[in-house]
Amino acid sequence: MPAVSGCINMLDSETKAVETPEDHAEELRLWLRLLTCTTLIEGEVRGRLRQRFDVTLPRFDLMAQLDKAPDGMTLSDVSKRMMVSNGNVTGLVERLVDSGHLDRRTSETDRRVQVIRLTKLGRAEFRRMAAEHETWIADLFADLTPKDVRELMRLLAKTKASAQKSAARRRS
Secondary structure, eight states, X not given: OOOOTTOOSOOOHHHHXXXXXXXXXXXXXXXXXXXXXXXXXXXXXXXXXXXXXXXXXXXXXXXXXXXXXTTOEEHHHHHHHHTSOHHHHHXXXXXXXXXXXXXXXXXXXXXXXXXXXXXXXXXXXXXXXHHHXXXXXXXXXXXXXXXXXXXXXXXXHXXXXXXXXXXXXXXX
């Protein structure tokens, strides 16, 4: 086993999983299955949005966030909810403002902050897309029974909690 930067020859979890996968075979298979499902579903949604509406998934996601906030949101709040940088949101916002889908104004409480919201056109177009999006998602999960969906939701909540605890342990 190679030494790393003069450290003691100990395997961390990541290295151990790679070098001795039999110790973590089920966890690795689960991770790959989750990733595969996510990639498959996201790719299908991206393709349908592009084909049906000539819209990107990030644009749809931004509009979805704003549809939930009729009074608008700050760019910072939008980027946190979308889990992307302010810089990524700025370009999307510019294009949606230019196309008449978003309105941008200065915050009444802080002149340095911009608040964005959907225009009537933006809200109408988003809701039309969202209605079709909902049917696509239902179609993608059509072979799951309601019981399957509940069980999967329960297990994914448990998975999320486990990942959050692991991340908190790593940070502390």
